[in-house]
Every structure is written in structure tokens, then in C-alpha cells.
Amino acid sequence: MAQPPTRSLMRILFQTFMNSLNPRQFKGNLVGEDYFGNKYYEIPANSALGQTRNQRWFEPTEKEAYNQEVTAEWEAWLRGRRKEPPTEQELLRNLAIMKLKEKNAAELEAKHAKPKDLSELEKNPTGMGSFPQYEDYEVMPGKGKREK
Numbered sequence: 001m002a003q004p005p006t007r008s009l010m011r012i013l014f015q016t017f018m019n020s021l022n023p024r025q026f027k028g029n030l031v032g033e034d035y036f037g038n039k040y041y042e043i044p045a046n047s048a049l050g051q052t053r054n055q056r057w058f059e060p061t062e063k064e065a066y067n068q069e070v071t072a073e074w075e076a077w078l079r080g081r082r083k084e085p086p087t088e089q090e091l092l093r094n095l096a097i098m099k100l101k102e103k104n105a106a107e108l109e110a111k112h113a114k115p116k117d118l119s120e121l122e123k124n125p126t127g128m129g130s131f132p133q134y135e136d137y138e139v140m141p142g143k144g145k146r147e148k
Contacts, residue, residue, distance in 0.1 A: 028055070031085045034071050035095060037061035040078070040085065053080065 028041030043055040056078050060068040070078070073086035073094065112134060133139075 028057070031056075031077075032074075032088075034074055034091060036069055036071070038068065038070060038074070040074060056080070 028043045031040045031042050033039050038058045038060050040058045041056070045051040045054050058070065058074070058078065062068070071086075071091065071094070073082075073091060076082045077085050112132070
């Protein structure tokens, strides 16, 4: 029968010491950039040093601003929820969708905005009158749209 391999303490210490002398990568590889101007970097995992995950970070456009925006796609990549970084086409498509939603929301707000004239506004509406009422929606389910 074959004997299981033995673990030599001196051999393990020597290998660990030799691995510690190998140069490490301190500067990351540029992976991409978003439309805010943030740059994203990554250092691949090194199993010889016991690293199991890639090191990922970003450099913001303004170093002193602590409330930097990061797109959802890049945040998922930074946190390791996605393996591949987002493509430029994906970022542009999602940006176009976001702009379209903002435009539609502004149009709806303008369509359903109440008049600015104080004489037409109620002073303190209470009860059902305090809720917004739109012509497009039914007052009671199945009863039809609001009649003027």
C-alpha cells in the first residue's frame, strides 16, 4: 500500500518564506471607467499568498468628495456579485433608460400638477379630499373612470 504524503514542518516554513519574497502586485489593472469619470481597478487573486478573491476598488473623480455616485452595474462588480465588468454598451443602454424614466416622470408631474393659484387650492384638505385624484383611474374598482 502507498503511504499518504507526510507534511514536513520545515518544508512548509521554507515554502512560505520563499513565497513571501516573491514580488507582489500593488498597482491594479485598469478595468474600466463609468460616465461619472470614476476609474475601476482590479488585482487578480493570488492563491500562493492565500488570496481567494480579487481585490477591486475605484478612484473617484473628486478625491475629497465622500458622496460619490457609482452606477449599479459597477457596484455589483465591485462587491463581487458579477464576475465580468459591465460593458460600455450596457452602461449607455441603462443610462438611456434612466433618462427616459426621468423625462416620463417629469411629464407626469407636469400633467397632474395642481394649480399654483392659492384661490383655487383648498386651504387644509382632510379625509378623502386630501388624496390625489386623477382622471385616468377608477374611483371604485369596476365602476368606471371618474365622471366630470
